[in-house]
Amino acid sequence: MGLHSNLTMNAMFSDSQAGFPTARPRRLRQGVTLRRMVRETRLSVDQLVLPMFAIAGHGHEVPIDAMPGHARMSSDLLAERAARAFAAGVPAVLLFGVTEHKDELGTKSFDPHGEVQEAIGAVKRVAPEMVIITDVCLCEYTSHGHCGILRAGQVDNDVSLEALARAAVSHADAGADIVAPSDMMDGRVGAIRAALDSHGHQDVAILSYAAKYASGFYGPFREAAGSTPSFGDRRGYQMDPANGREALREVALDIAEGADMVMVKPAVAYLDVVAAVRQITTLPVAAYHVSGEYSMIKAAAARGWLDERTVALEVLTGITRAGADLVITYYAEDAAAWLKETL
Numbered sequence: 001m002g003l004h005s006n007l008t009m010n011a012m013f014s015d016s017q018a019g020f021p022t023a024r025p026r027r028l029r030q031g032v033t034l035r036r037m038v039r040e041t042r043l044s045v046d047q048l049v050l051p052m053f054a055i056a057g058h059g060h061e062v063p064i065d066a067m068p069g070h071a072r073m074s075s076d077l078l079a080e081r082a083a084r085a086f087a088a089g090v091p092a093v094l095l096f097g098v099t100e101h102k103d104e105l106g107t108k109s110f111d112p113h114g115e116v117q118e119a120i121g122a123v124k125r126v127a128p129e130m131v132i133i134t135d136v137c138l139c140e141y142t143s144h145g146h147c148g149i150l151r152a153g154q155v156d157n158d159v160s161l162e163a164l165a166r167a168a169v170s171h172a173d174a175g176a177d178i179v180a181p182s183d184m185m186d187g188r189v190g191a192i193r194a195a196l197d198s199h200g201h202q203d204v205a206i207l208s209y210a211a212k213y214a215s216g217f218y219g220p221f222r223e224a225a226g227s228t229p230s231f232g233d234r235r236g237y238q239m240d241p242a243n244g245r246e247a248l249r250e251v252a253l254d255i256a257e258g259a260d261m262v263m264v265k266p267a268v269a270y271l272d273v274v275a276a277v278r279q280i281t282t283l284p285v286a287a288y289h290v291s292g293e294y295s296m297i298k299a300a301a302a303r304g305w306l307d308e309r310t311v312a313l314e315v316l317t318g319i320t321r322a323g324a325d326l327v328i329t330y331y332a333e334d335a336a337a338w339l340k341e342t343l
Contacts, residue, residue: 041321043313045089045339049133049286050332053224054078054119055098066220067291068298070330072098075115079122082130088336092131094180094328095119097140098225105149106138110166117174124175133178133207134171136164136192145229147183147237155237157185164188165195172201180263182209184237190257207286208259211247211273214238217266217292224291247273248280255281261326266290268315271322278323287319289329309338 028038053072055062060074073081082093097115101108108114120132138160139147148160160183168179179196181188189208196204214235222228239246251262262281264274265288274287297315301308312331319327329335 041317043317043320043335043339045336046091047320047325047327048090048316048332048335049092049094049326049328050082050085050090051094051096051328051330052078052082052119053096053098054115056100056115056118064220064224066223066295067330068295068302069334070224072224075119075122078119079126082123083126085333085336086127086130088333089340090332090336092133092178093123094133094135095123095176096135096225099141102141102143104143106141106163106167109136109138109141109163110170112170112173114170117170120171120174120176131177132175133180134168134176136168136171136179136181137183138163138167139183139227139229140225144231145227146232147234148185155185157187157237160185161188161191165191168192169195169199169201172196172199172204176204178205178207178261180207180209182212182265184209184212184234184239186253187257189254189259193258205260206258207261207263208254209265209288210251210254210259210262211270211277212238212263212265213241213270215241215266215269215290215292217269217290220291220295241269244273244276248276251277251281255283259283261286263288263328264324266293267319267324267327268293271318274319274322274324284325285323286326286328287322287324289316289319289327289331291330294330309334313338 029035055072055074057074058076061077062072064070095116099108099115116134123130123132137147139145144150146155148155149163151159164181164183171179179192181192189206192206254262261284262277263286264270264277267287267289278285297308297311300306313335316327316329316335
């Protein structure tokens with residue numbers, strides 16, 4: 001055994017005599033205050049976005065069975081809940097429209113008196129400082145449930161772009177601050193940016209669902225929005241869950257087309273993608289904690305299998321730790337209250 005080895009062994013022996021190990025990471029875990037001081041990731045209410053479902057009428061509320069705590073609401077009730085969330089600190093909502101008036105072309109998506117358009121105005125009246133993000137897609141408005149317009153039984157990407165752009169402009173006309181195309185048509189960010197600019201909406205931002213996967217976690221949402229495809233699936237335009245590098249290409253393309261923010265959806269099963277996207281862009285990165293991810297926690301908590309608050313905050317913190325600047329979550333209102341209690 002050489003001199004270096006002897007010195008190393010002697011050092012180890014001396015450490016043990018002095019109460020080895022000398023390096024004790026748990027020293028910085030003693031007490032609530034110290035843990036807060038050295039915390040690496042800080043989940044803030046400012047990062048949270050609350051998804052909401054708008055329906056027609058007045059005074060109407062339809063609970064969503066698969067998503068306890070959430071409901072489809074007419075614009076008046078939706079605005080009341082949005083205002084309550086804003087008062088609790090939640091800075092933004094993401095609006096989806098649910099309509100009974102569907103057709104092959106999804107024309108209700110750009111109706112100036114549509115469900116989303118009416119909800120935008122209602123929220124702005126009661127919470128004018130709240131940021132309103134609107135989902136731009138055709139699946140809630142088409143009779144077949146696909147995210148684009150069909151030709152010969154297949155989604156026609158290029159034909160769909162005009163309808164998506166019209167929907168985005170109608171949302172901006174109604175007062176939306178940010179439009180969020182979720183359809184996954186190629187070129188839709190560029191088409192929407194051009195349409196917004198040509199209609200005087202240069203200041204309306206685009207949050208692109210840049211890496212949206214063909215996921216099994218969307219089940220409760222499809223019940224809520226009535227957007228299940230009447231045939232086939234969306235694997236031809238949404239991403240394969242097995243692909244990670246492709247997500248970076250999708251993100252790069254959307255940034256080149258003018259996206260102001262990019263999103264990864266779902267979140268929990270795709271934290272590696274969130275982290276990888278964070279590394280390639282300085283734009284804000286959002287992650288969508290989707291309906292199935294929310295409902296799983298709710299179901300397990302209802303059975304007493306886990307503590308809902310602890311797990312929900314852990315998951316939201318994990319999404320932020322992976323690199324998300326914004327987290328779209330059905331837990332936004334609850335999390336706002338929980339975070340205040342932990343300060």
